[in-house]
Amino acid sequence: MSLIWRPVRVLLGLLLRRPILGTSVIPVLPTGQIVLIRRTDNGLWGLPGGIIDWGEDILTAARRELAEETGLDLLHVGRLVGIYSKPQRDPRFHSVCVALEAHVAGQPMVADPAEVIEISAFDPQRLPMRNLSHDHAQQLQDYLAGKTVLA
Template sequence: MARTEYYDDPHAPVPNRVVVAASAVVTDERGRILLQRRRDNDLWALPGGGMDLDDSLPGAAVREVKEETGLDVKITGLVGTYTDPRHIIEYSDGEVRRQFNVCFTARIVGGELAISDESTELRFVEAAELDSLPMHHTQRLRLQHFTEHRAEPYLG
């Protein structure tokens, strides 16, 4: 299923859902950040996805990281909340969502790195490499907030 992301675009379709989602900035022992190249839009992104009805939000982040990367993680902190109504995601099946994302920090506690059916590539990336990778503005914003080492989480 294809995915198109819009940001502050007057031509974006009208959302028909709000999806509560979690993502995680997972770092390795060298401080590199785990990113996935998404199959649905070919852009680099943090692992994450929608919260199930039986999930907690941190639990959703842990589950999504496991499903998308094969790694077991422990949540260690909060990067921020991302609820900008100008961010619209359209899927080829007709779903158009306004996403509500909470982005956590996490460390690896086990598992083996493995590509899922949602991605084409997984990489640990140095912070200096982030600007060279194609990614949506909203992913870049989360990574910027993480690399700024803010004393308080971003609330937006």
Template sequence: MNWRQRIEPFTRPLFFAYSRMQRGMTLGVRSVAVDADGRVMLVKHTYLAGWWLPGGGVDRGETTGDAATRELFEETGLKATTPGRLVSVHSNERFFRGDHVMVYRFDAFETGELTHHGEIAETGWFDPLNLPEDAHRSTRDRMAEMFGGAPVDPRW
């Protein structure tokens, strides 16, 4: 476990408190990039354990689709060549009151240069129904919904 993963449990509440003072609701996106072989791109953060869908917060003045495209590029180097398609919307009350997450699917992209500035430790392509053991629960849930026929859970 690196130093970022060790301090994350302590810094995250401070980030949430700051976010709550700045806005009543937060909005995030996750991007599901699917390659020609049907595999999905996942990332490992330097500050969280496990495999996650690329994503992050929506910036002021930015559309959710633009945020999903930006986060996909920043975290994986994949540059969307067509707009992503909104797949699902989730309430993330379990994690942070007032938080919402939108999931976008990308089927057309080209490889570009990574711009994550040390946030991403590793990227990888995986079979969406045969994920690594340490894939985060939310990643597993979204893959089961998108590829396994599970009903979409409105809660993250």
């Protein structure tokens, strides 16, 4: 039995122990304000985003997550802000995040109360940088500095 189990364990390890791919969206309103969500899981502010579903591309996932969490419509992507892959960036699991600037339209609203407590639009100079989830402070700093990073 152990001769069969060992290759199965190795195969499962290869298939299941992989980083999860996700996206975060930096939603920019026509006023220039940036929309953040307050998360239910940790009470911190963060960028909308999430895991890319099977069969989705990054843009489709970004558009879906933005609508699900904020009720906003993605008009167009401004630029790639970065790809963030440090194993500790997400306390739940190892994830790789593609961060995008998105020009958005609509009225921000809590569209999914299971994930979002509150939504607010902030002037870029007044973002709550000390109260952000995951590595979203780094993503926003890179965005505001005009960088495109691989971190």
